[in-house]
Structures are given as structure tokens and as C-alpha cells.
Amino acid sequence: MDTNELRTHAPGFLGALTAVFLLRDTWFRRALLLISGWGASIVLGRHVALWLSMDAEPAGYLTGLFSMAISAKIFEVLDALPTEDLWKRLMNRVGL
Numbered sequence: 001m002d003t004n005e006l007r008t009h010a011p012g013f014l015g016a017l018t019a020v021f022l023l024r025d026t027w028f029r030r031a032l033l034l035i036s037g038w039g040a041s042i043v044l045g046r047h048v049a050l051w052l053s054m055d056a057e058p059a060g061y062l063t064g065l066f067s068m069a070i071s072a073k074i075f076e077v078l079d080a081l082p083t084e085d086l087w088k089r090l091m092n093r094v095g096l
Contacts, residue, residue, distance in 0.1 A: 012041025015064030040067035
């Protein structure tokens with residue numbers, strides 16, 4: 001990994017790491033959220049920087065931080081869904 005890439009991707013990781021300590025969840029889910037926040041900052045950080053007309057580093061930090069909140073809400077919605085009932089209905093619909 002080039003040091004320039006590390007310089008641009010490290011703030012996204014630090015933003016996601018900051019959000020990990022603000023969440024109250026299991027450590028496994030926190031690790032998944034950390035990876036998803038870092039990945040979102042790698043993919044979306046440059047676009048956010050262009051959209052907000054700012055440097056890539058603060059944009060990566062903010063993207064990592066706030067994408068963790070979005071990912072946490074997605075996990076909460078998935079936990080609230082009655083997955084067993086939906087899975088049984090889907091299998092009955094398919095015929096299995």
C-alpha cells in the first residue's frame with residue numbers, strides 16, 4: 001500500500017473507530033460496523049470530498065463516522081423484522 005493511499009484511507013478508519021466507541025452493541029457487530037464504515041469511507045470519501053468541496057482526509061473521517069450510524073440503523077431494522085416468518089413464507093411460496 002502506498003503511503004499516499006494510507007494517508008487518505010486512515011481518516012476513514014479513524015472515523016469509523018470513533019463511532020465504534022459510541023455504539024452499544026456486541027463486539028462482533030461492532031467489528032462488522034467498523035469494516036463497513038471503513039469500506040464506505042474508501043468508496044465514498046472522495047465523492048463526499050468533491051460534493052462538499054473539502055479535503056479528502058476530513059471527508060473520509062466524516063464518511064466513516066456517519067456511515068457507521070447508517071449501518072447501525074440497518075442492523076436495527078433487520079433485527080426488528082420477523083425473519084423466521086418471512087423465511088417460512090418465502091419457502092412456502094417457492095414450494096420447498
